[in-house]
Amino acid sequence: MISVDQMKYFIEIVKHGSLNKAAQHLFISQPALTKQLAILEKSMNCSLLVRTPSGIKLTSSGRYFYERSNMIISMINETIDKIEGFSNGDTIRIGALPNLITYFLPRYIDKFRSMNHEVFIESMDTNSKLIASLDDNLFNIVFVSDVIEKPNFVTIPLIVEPFFVVMSKTNHLANIDEIDFFTVIKEKLILYKDPCPIRAKIREHCNLMNLIPNIILELEETESVIKYVEQHLGITILPKMVVNNINNPLIVVREIKKLPIHRVVSAVMKKEVSSYFLPMLL
Incomplete structure (x- = not known):
């Protein structure tokens, strides 16, 4: 198994261009560093370096390992910095x-x-x-x-915000100004997939009135819900802050004013x- 220390050793060897200089920088003996390199190459079943009179050269495997090791060590250091930030007030x-x-x-x-x-x-x-x-x-x-x-x-x-029914402008409910929850819940519904607090709120409201929603489709993303509503496959129920960000001329929204639902x-x-x-x- 490759260790983080072996990655760090290998990076230093490449940076300094020689085992001797890398060992001095790491404050370890050259034989110990040479041994670690041999263990690393054996564990990977390939040669990472070629030793020449002018220094060391990377093999193709060594070049790839060097680049990946730099990325991994950078990610580790970034993770440590983030975790240390969690422990203080910054x-x-x-x-x-x-x-x-x-x-x-x-x-x-x-x-x-x-x-x-x-x-x-x-x-x-x-x-x-x-x-x-x-x-x-x-x-x-x-x-x-x-x-x-x-x-x-x-x-x-x-904040306390109301829920709205969202439908295509061709839906038969689009011309009704004051829509009640009973009417909405009987329609074909496209809702967020569980687990979801918005879905849980709608379920709670249905349970209070002993209603069973007519759910035909469950989706995770708001954009997907709106897309299927636009296609007149069904209607949906969304809170005000979500509805306020719908900018689609094919969509109509109406607040549920009778037997309203809020969060x-x-x-x-x-x-x-x-x-x-x-x-x-x-």
């Missing part, structure tokens, strides 16, 4: 649902940056994963929807950091 680690990262979170990024912090953002597809990651200190703050409050966390509601978007953090993040959220 990085704000943010977790959020994918649609919130796209449509909601950008308004807060400048505020986080204004505090002279690097910002690290990662998406997760469910509230439960985000809250568990917050509990494990993988994030400093998470953005979720309709989360259940926990004693050791501070939950700050940021609450919140920021969640541990109590000990709440006083620090609160000003950024106002």
